[in-house]
Amino acid sequence: MPTSTPARPAAPVVLALALLSTLSACGDLHASDSRTGAAPSASGTSSPGAPGASPYVEPGAGDGAPHHDENNAHRREGEMAPAHARNARREADRIRPVIEGLWERRKWDPATVRTALLRLGYEEERVSKGGKRLGGTLTVTKMSSSWKDDGYVTPEGTRVALRVHDDACVTAFVQKSNFDVRTNGPYPETGCFEPPYGH
DSSP: OOOOOOOOOSHHHHHHHHHHHHHHTTTOBOOOBTTTTBOOOBOSOOOTTSOOOOSOOOTTOTTTOTTHHHHTGGGSOOOOOHHHHHHHHHHHHHHHHHHHHHHHTTOOOHHHHHHHHHTTTOOBOEEOTTSOEEEOOEEEEEOOOEEETTEEEOOSOEEEEEEEETTEEEEEEEOSSOEEEEEEOOBTTTBTSOOOOOO
8 A cells, every 4th residue: 555645734835935935026116106106016127236225215305315314313403492593583683794794804714703703792602621511602613624635625714603592593604705694403413503414
């Protein structure tokens, strides 16, 4: 009498094949084209060397990069209370003519800008080595350095920050090409000054 091997259940094999086909299909489904309203379609070919688009894009994520908002949270200014925003606007209106006058006279070095703004009655901000604010509200510094060609370059000019309230600032800059004065909330890591881009 022939002996037969009991049949193994086919379910685990079918499940494994289904899982394998699902995993190997990653990147083959394309999102609808919002310009044409076309529905998603499967691609017959895929390019193994080209990275696919991220399946996750944060709302309002600028260029659509995944985690754009998370990666740039340090560049998001804080909100100002309405009354504090009005106070900041009032101080910006005091500072603007001074900055504009310096620009017209082609005076944008930090020492000259500092002297002109101290005449408005502001006091320079003092900070401990540990970063604790000790008093004063005005910060005047040279422009930020940026990478150009083979090294960092610091352009001529001055940037200014006035802390009107803990949640309200006036920032300004004056340089050869232009100047600006605006109000903003503070940034998480750099206070009144807008932080540079990381990369």
